[in-house]
Amino acid sequence: MTQAALADSLGISASYLNLIERNQRPLSARLMLLLADRFDFDPRQLVTDEPGGGLDGISRRLADPIFEDLSIDRSELDDWLAMAPNTVEAFVRVFDNQSANHNGVSQETLDPTQLVRKEIERWRNHFADLDAMAESLADELRLGTADLYGAITDRLRVKHQLTVRILPETVMPELLRRLDLHARQLQLSEMLDPASRTFQAAVLLAEIEARSEIKALISGADFQDNAAKNLYHRHLSGYFAAALIMPYARFLKACEQTGYQLSILQRRFGASFEQVAHRLTTLQRIGARGLPFFMIRIDRSGLVSKRFAGASNAALAESLNRCPLWHIHQAFERPLEIQSQLVALEDGSSWFTMSRAVQGVGAGKGGFTxxxxxxLGVSAELASALFDAQGVDLSLENADQIGLGCPACTRPQCAQRSAPPKSRALQFDGREMGVVPYSFITD
Incomplete structure (x- = not known):
C-alpha cells in the first residue's frame, strides 16, 4: 500500500504516518488496534517480551495435530516460558517457518486433501475478493427477481449461451452434474433438491465469471500436485457459489437478527443445512465479522470428510479422533433434530456445539444413500448470542467434560475409555480391576 492509502484506512494524515515510520512518533494503542482490525493479525505477535506471543501463542501452535499425542498443560508452558524463553523463541521460529511450507510437512508427503485444507485454513476460510465479487453479482441478479435459481440460469443462457437441463436419474445414473460443452448444457440430475440445483448452477457461474480470481488464488497456493489444484479449484468455486446464494452483508445481518437460527437461515436463503453450516465458517470480513464457527462432517464410523476450523482455532475441528461423549455421534439417531451440547476440553476451553444429521443425494452402488x-461449534464465551443456547447455563462447571479422542485424552476414570492415552505410562495391579480397563500415571 502507498503511505496515503494506509493513512486513509487508519484515519490519520500521511505526514503523521511518515513520522511513525521514521520512529519520531509512537505507535499508539488505538492505532495498534486499528491495524489489527484492518489487516487481520494478532497484535500479541508484536509483543517482544513474550516469545511467540506468550502462553496463548504457544498454545495455539501446540494445538497442531502433530502434537496430539502429547499432554502439555498450561503450568508446564508457564514454566517453559519462565525458565527457557530463548528455546521457546527457537521453537516458534522453526514451527512458523515450517508452517509457511504447509506446517512442516513437505508436499510430497501430504495427500491432496491435506494440502488443500491447510491452504484453506491459512486464509481462515475467508476469501475477501471472492466474497465481494459474489455479493456484487447477487445484488445485480436480484434486481429484477426474487428467484435466484431462475436469475442464474437466465444469466448462463443470455451471457454465456449455456442452458440448464434437468435429466432423469436413469439418464444420469451415479451423476449429479455434467457439463456438456458440445450441447452447451449444464445437465443436472432430478435427484438434486432445489437448494442443490441452485448451488450447482452457481458453481458453473463461478467457474466462468470468477475464473481469474480463482486462478490467482490457486497460483498463490503454489501447489505442485495437480490433484490439490483441482480440489482447491472445486472449493473456491463452491465458496463463490455459497457467497452468491448467501451474500455476506445480508447473511451476517440475518444471522445476528435470528441468533444464528439455522432453520430460518435455510429458509430465508433457500440453502441446505450443510450449505448454511459451511457459510458460517467464512464470516471473517474485516470490520464485519460474524461468530468464529468451526465445522466438521463425519460418517457413522466417525471418519471426518470435511473440516473447517476457520477463525475458531478449535482443537475439536483439528483433532484426528473424537470423544464418544460428544453428542455429535448421537445425531445419527435423531435425523432432523439439532443436538446441542456445552463441552469442556482438558485445556480449559469450553464450546457450545450443534450437530445434525444430513443425507447425501441419490443412491450409489449398493442402493443406499x-x-x-x-x-458446528463456537467458543462458549460467545455462544450467548445463539438462539440454540437460550436458557443454557454456559458456565464452565456446567459443561460436559470430553477429550479429543482416547489416545489424546488424559482424563482419569472415564468409563467410556477404549484406548490408553499415548502420553501416559500404564499401571498394572494384579490384585484389583477397576471399571476403566486402563490405569495410568496421571502426573
Whole structure:
C-alpha cells in the first residue's frame, strides 16, 4: 500500500504516518488496534517480551495435530516460558517457518486433501475478493427477481449461451452434474433438491465469471500436485457459489437478527443445512465479522470428510479422533433434530456445539444413500448470542467434560475409555480391576 492509502484506512494524515515510520512518533494503542482490525493479525505477535506471543501463542501452535499425542498443560508452558524463553523463541521460529511450507510437512508427503485444507485454513476460510465479487453479482441478479435459481440460469443462457437441463436419474445414473460443452448444457440430475440445483448452477457461474480470481488464488497456493489444484479449484468455486446464494452483508445481518437460527437461515436463503453450516465458517470480513464457527462432517464410523476450523482455532475441528461423549455421534439417531451440547476440553476451553444429521443425494452402488452428521461449534464465551443456547447455563462447571479422542485424552476414570492415552505410562495391579480397563500415571 502507498503511505496515503494506509493513512486513509487508519484515519490519520500521511505526514503523521511518515513520522511513525521514521520512529519520531509512537505507535499508539488505538492505532495498534486499528491495524489489527484492518489487516487481520494478532497484535500479541508484536509483543517482544513474550516469545511467540506468550502462553496463548504457544498454545495455539501446540494445538497442531502433530502434537496430539502429547499432554502439555498450561503450568508446564508457564514454566517453559519462565525458565527457557530463548528455546521457546527457537521453537516458534522453526514451527512458523515450517508452517509457511504447509506446517512442516513437505508436499510430497501430504495427500491432496491435506494440502488443500491447510491452504484453506491459512486464509481462515475467508476469501475477501471472492466474497465481494459474489455479493456484487447477487445484488445485480436480484434486481429484477426474487428467484435466484431462475436469475442464474437466465444469466448462463443470455451471457454465456449455456442452458440448464434437468435429466432423469436413469439418464444420469451415479451423476449429479455434467457439463456438456458440445450441447452447451449444464445437465443436472432430478435427484438434486432445489437448494442443490441452485448451488450447482452457481458453481458453473463461478467457474466462468470468477475464473481469474480463482486462478490467482490457486497460483498463490503454489501447489505442485495437480490433484490439490483441482480440489482447491472445486472449493473456491463452491465458496463463490455459497457467497452468491448467501451474500455476506445480508447473511451476517440475518444471522445476528435470528441468533444464528439455522432453520430460518435455510429458509430465508433457500440453502441446505450443510450449505448454511459451511457459510458460517467464512464470516471473517474485516470490520464485519460474524461468530468464529468451526465445522466438521463425519460418517457413522466417525471418519471426518470435511473440516473447517476457520477463525475458531478449535482443537475439536483439528483433532484426528473424537470423544464418544460428544453428542455429535448421537445425531445419527435423531435425523432432523439439532443436538446441542456445552463441552469442556482438558485445556480449559469450553464450546457450545450443534450437530445434525444430513443425507447425501441419490443412491450409489449398493442402493443406499449416504448419511453424515454436521457438527458446528463456537467458543462458549460467545455462544450467548445463539438462539440454540437460550436458557443454557454456559458456565464452565456446567459443561460436559470430553477429550479429543482416547489416545489424546488424559482424563482419569472415564468409563467410556477404549484406548490408553499415548502420553501416559500404564499401571498394572494384579490384585484389583477397576471399571476403566486402563490405569495410568496421571502426573
Amino acid at each position: 449416504a448419511e453424515f452428521v454436521i457438527g
